[in-house]
Amino acid sequence: MFTLTDLSKIKHSFSSLHLNIAKNICFWKSMTEKIETETKKARYEYLEDLPGIGPATAQKLKELGFHTVESLAMATVHELEPAGISEKKALAIINAARSSIGIAFIRADELHKMRQNVLRLTTGSKALDGLLGGGLETQTITEFYGEYGSGKSQICHQLCVNVQLPPERGGLNGAALYIDTENTFRTERIVQMAKHLNLDPEKIVKNIIYAEAYTSDHQMFLLENADEVIKENNVKLIIIDSLTAHFRSEYIGREMLASRQQKINKHMHKLIRLARAFNAVAVVTNQVMAKPDMFFGDAISPIGGHIVGHTSHTRVYVRKTAHGPIRIARLVSSPYLPEGEEIFKITENGIEDVSEDEKTKSSGR
Ligand SMILES: Nc1ncnc2c1ncn2[C@@H]1O[C@H](COP(=O)(O)OP(=O)(O)OP(=O)(O)O)[C@@H](O)[C@H]1O
Ligand SMILES: [Mg+2]
Secondary structure, three states: OOOHHHHHHHHHHHHHHHHHHHHHHHHHHHHHHHHHHHHHOOOOOOHHHOOOOOHHHHHHHHHOOOOOHHHHHOOOHHHHHHHOOOHHHHHHHHHHHHHHHOOOOOOHHHHHHHHHOOOEEOOOOHHHHHHOOOOEEOOOEEEEEOOOOOOHHHHHHHHHHHOOOOHHHOOOOOEEEEEEOOOOOOHHHHHHHHHHOOOOHHHHHHOEEEEEOOOHHHHHHHHHOOHHHHHHOOEEEEEEEOOOHHHHHHOOOHHHHHHHHHHHHHHHHHHHHHHHHOOOEEEEEEOEEEOOOOOOOOOEEEOOHHHHHHHOOEEEEEEEOOOOOEEEEEEEEOOOOOOEEEEEEEEOOEEEOOOHHHHHHHHHO
């Protein structure tokens, strides 16, 4: 039985609970209003439009590789310091850029809506697309790794063509940016692939913006200055083929490992920020190294170790087979898809599915 004091205590706690609920509702109401006004805030088109950026500061920022409001929205205070901007001012600029492109606190339902903005790009093979949950995603990095001749660059070539297709054909109606570190990009191959898809090869080639990177520093510089090119050309696919080759040949020995990893990390973060800001697909290729001391597990591992692994959202291991053009793709890691394997083939037409007939023949051999 409750005593009178008990009842009064219960009543009191109910009324304070009631008050708390009311307070919470008020808090969420004001947060919602804040979010709504944030998103209604001014949209700035050019750097000079942002409050606190005059022509001289804009020039310095451009020299640092920040040509667009989108790239500033993804910048860190530390990155703006070399432009002679104080920490406080840098923060204000970044915040203004963020509110302009609508990055702020968001509710999970809005996050859900943002996820719906994620688009998918076809590889040309239904099996490979299926392995990746319907194609390569925008706003994330997909890494293809494997030994020489496994088909990494061929996939990149095919994606450059496919990205130009309309969405109903698995494309993104956009252009491609190709950073080539090994001089293996071939327009002839693009022409072959474009013809196979009944596309005008001349138009397709025009929509691929190409840059050869001569050193790892040059490679980083190209990406750091890519934002304007991406925006102006409606680039929806950014490729770095290969991500690690220069780093691997320039940073030799244990004592250089830490600085190499730090640079790769910075490079990958720049890439992910560009992919997010422009809703683009980001693709990197990576070589493998043998681990002779491994007794268990996979004796082959991609270069770059944890750094590359943690920043690549989706990792695909590509292997050659004994059956000529047929390749095996293994989804090694993905934020939400199960591991799995699929086969595809590389022909003159590009990346294609293996027919049932070929499957039976190759398994019978
Ligand atoms: N025109 C073509 N027709 C058919 N197959 C082709 C054609 N061009 C290239 N290939 C196939 O693609 C392979 C080369 O693949 P790719 O250049 O993509 O390898 P990679 O994984 O990028 O290697 P690396 O690590 O050396 O850069 C060739 O060995 C061949 O099997
Ligand atoms: Mg290659």
